[in-house]
Amino acid sequence: MSRICSAHSSTFPKRSGEATFWIRDVPVHGDVILSPMAGYSDLPYRYLCRLAGSAMSYTEFVSVIAFLAGPNEKTLRMLSYRPEERPVTMQIFDNDEDRIVEAARRIEELGPDIVDVNMGCSVKKVSGRGAGAGLLRDPAKIGRIFARLTRVLKVPVTGKIRLGWDEASRNYLDVVRAMQDNGASLVAVHGRTKDQAYRGDADWDAIARVVEIARIPVIGNGDVRTSFDIERMKRKTACAAVMIGRGAIGNPWIFQRRDRHEVPFAEKASLIRRHFELMSSFYGESTALILIRKHIARYLKQYSGIRDLHQSLVQVAHVEQLNSLLDSATKRLEETGQSPRARAIA
Numbered sequence: 001m002s003r004i005c006s007a008h009s010s011t012f013p014k015r016s017g018e019a020t021f022w023i024r025d026v027p028v029h030g031d032v033i034l035s036p037m038a039g040y041s042d043l044p045y046r047y048l049c050r051l052a053g054s055a056m057s058y059t060e061f062v063s064v065i066a067f068l069a070g071p072n073e074k075t076l077r078m079l080s081y082r083p084e085e086r087p088v089t090m091q092i093f094d095n096d097e098d099r100i101v102e103a104a105r106r107i108e109e110l111g112p113d114i115v116d117v118n119m120g121c122s123v124k125k126v127s128g129r130g131a132g133a134g135l136l137r138d139p140a141k142i143g144r145i146f147a148r149l150t151r152v153l154k155v156p157v158t159g160k161i162r163l164g165w166d167e168a169s170r171n172y173l174d175v176v177r178a179m180q181d182n183g184a185s186l187v188a189v190h191g192r193t194k195d196q197a198y199r200g201d202a203d204w205d206a207i208a209r210v211v212e213i214a215r216i217p218v219i220g221n222g223d224v225r226t227s228f229d230i231e232r233m234k235r236k237t238a239c240a241a242v243m244i245g246r247g248a249i250g251n252p253w254i255f256q257r258r259d260r261h262e263v264p265f266a267e268k269a270s271l272i273r274r275h276f277e278l279m280s281s282f283y284g285e286s287t288a289l290i291l292i293r294k295h296i297a298r299y300l301k302q303y304s305g306i307r308d309l310h311q312s313l314v315q316v317a318h319v320e321q322l323n324s325l326l327d328s329a330t331k332r333l334e335e336t337g338q339s340p341r342a343r344a345i346a
């Protein structure tokens with residue numbers, strides 16, 4: 001297993017040979033996938049996760065209204081990708097059928113392999129106007145959207161859903177039927193309702209029920225944090241692949257099936273440097289310095305021995321400071337034995 005940021009990091013995990021599963025005519029090699037996450041699954045982080053073994057890329061969700069109004073630089077940046085990331089899924093959200101179809105048609109010109117409709121966002125501003133998880137309240141409308149999208153687009157159309165609007169309306173099986181009967185090529189299921197937001201446990205039994213009735217591949221999602229969880233979800237649900245969100249923030253190693261505590265701090269430090277370089281060339285150094293802070297906080301989650309450095313690291317103001325703080329933290333953790341020893345790499 002290679003390190004993500006080694007000198008050979010341009011080598012992507014295997015993509016030839018037999019596909020793990022297909023999204024219509026798009027082969028996917030691998031069964032673990034980074035979730036679309038606004039503010040996190042941007043090109044630099046997706047790229048690192050793909051290097052680590054995430055099997056495909058989903059962009060952050062993009063507002064159809066914003067896209068049709070411009071699209072401005074921010075929106076286009078959210079939809080940019082590196083060719084090595086393929087298969088690339090571009091995800092959109094809205095509540096209006098005509099707008100969704102028009103935006104998807106124009107987004108297809110940007111070259112995605114797949115277009116995905118977000119039906120999972122629980123944020124009030126989105127779901128409250130019938131977009132994101134708001135769409136779940138109207139499976140017939142979902143059916144119409146997929147019928148039109150699959151007629152208009154050449155690339156496969158997929159959707160990411162929750163289990164329903166609230167406990168009283170867990171209509172996910174109807175939603176999946178509406179999708180697949182109208183041409184959807186895959187469904188990703190986050191095992192919670194919109195009302196739950198991120199509370200309670202994700203219901204993996206519900207994901208298993210989707211797998212039972214679905215004629216299309218199902219991606220399971222929700223509460224996968226460790227390599228053991230990946231196998232547990234696969235066993236419990238028989239899903240085609242597992243999608244990881246929060247458990248992958250500050251933890252691209254999960255795609256190598258390595259858990260946070262197994263990764264030596266020195267390896268984390270050099271990956272943070274690599275992450276920052278990628279962000280710098282993508283956003284420019286000053287924006288990268290701000291955006292990297294939230295990632296650093298997540299990379300450093302479990303280290304009690306560097307609390308003082310932690311504070312400075314999450315407020316880092318220039319590159320030299322980032323490098324010297326990472327050096328100090330590495331030294332300190334090695335001295336105190338708080339970092340596991342580097343594992344032999346095959």
Ligand SMILES: Cc1cc2nc3c(=O)[nH]c(=O)nc-3n(C[C@H](O)[C@H](O)[C@H](O)COP(=O)(O)O)c2cc1C
Nearest residue numbers: 035036037038060061160190222223224244245246
């Ligand atoms: C910060 C953040 C941003 C998210 N943004 C998106 C998004 O843009 N599109 C989407 O479909 N889901 C989004 N999600 C939901 C995740 O993709 C995923 O469904 C959810 O976090 C549950 O998976 P997890 O338990 O592995 O985190 C987001 C979640 C988080 C925490």
